[in-house]
Amino acid sequence: MPTVACPDCATTNRVPETRLNDNPRCGRCGTALFQGAPVVLTANNFERHATAELPLLVDFWAAWCGPCKVMAPQFDAASRMLEPRFRLGKMDTEAEADIASRFGIRGIPTMILFKAGKEIARTSGVMSAADIVRWASAQAGRAGKLPYRGTSRAAFAARIAARFRANGARQCGESRGR
Numbered sequence: 001m002p003t004v005a006c007p008d009c010a011t012t013n014r015v016p017e018t019r020l021n022d023n024p025r026c027g028r029c030g031t032a033l034f035q036g037a038p039v040v041l042t043a044n045n046f047e048r049h050a051t052a053e054l055p056l057l058v059d060f061w062a063a064w065c066g067p068c069k070v071m072a073p074q075f076d077a078a079s080r081m082l083e084p085r086f087r088l089g090k091m092d093t094e095a096e097a098d099i100a101s102r103f104g105i106r107g108i109p110t111m112i113l114f115k116a117g118k119e120i121a122r123t124s125g126v127m128s129a130a131d132i133v134r135w136a137s138a139q140a141g142r143a144g145k146l147p148y149r150g151t152s153r154a155a156f157a158a159r160i161a162a163r164f165r166a167n168g169a170r171q172c173g174e175s176r177g178r
């Protein structure tokens with residue numbers, strides 16, 4: 001039974017796999033566990049989300065980073081496609097500099113995929129929603145989690161990708177670990 005952290009109170013909830021699609025709510029505060037949007041991660045809730053069994057995909061970003069702004073709506077769209085198989089979260093590398101430094105974030109945007117407290121994979125640079133979905137699904141699949149499959153969502157992802165190709169921005173700073 002996967003564990004999922006509440007986007008509001010960060011309480012760890014156990015949700016049967018078969019109930020993930022039934023709009024499950026937090027047993028403590030009643031908030032919907034999935035809201036079709038990334039959770040804002042801070043030092044207060046990061047551990048709970050990262051140690052949950054539901055894979056956590058984190059976008060490390062900063063307000064001064066142009067490519068991060070380009071990627072933000074793509075990441076939002078990806079959260080609507082990847083939930084409830086994944087939790088998506090945003091980490092402001094300025095506000096949470098300690099966490100960014102703990103994970104050696106150099107170039108942003110950088111995405112890291114966590115599962116049950118472990119880093120599974122990371123990648124740097126702007127990605128379209130479709131590519132985010134593909135990348136996260138492939139990495140999680142490699143780590144033993146079935147990727148999300150859905151034809152209508154794939155078509156939606158392709159539309160987003162087509163729109164995204166118009167944009168040339170890529171990445172701020174130096175990337176690492178490529």
Ligand SMILES: [Zn+2]
Pocket residue numbers: 006007008009010011026027028029030031
């Ligand atoms: Zn809650």
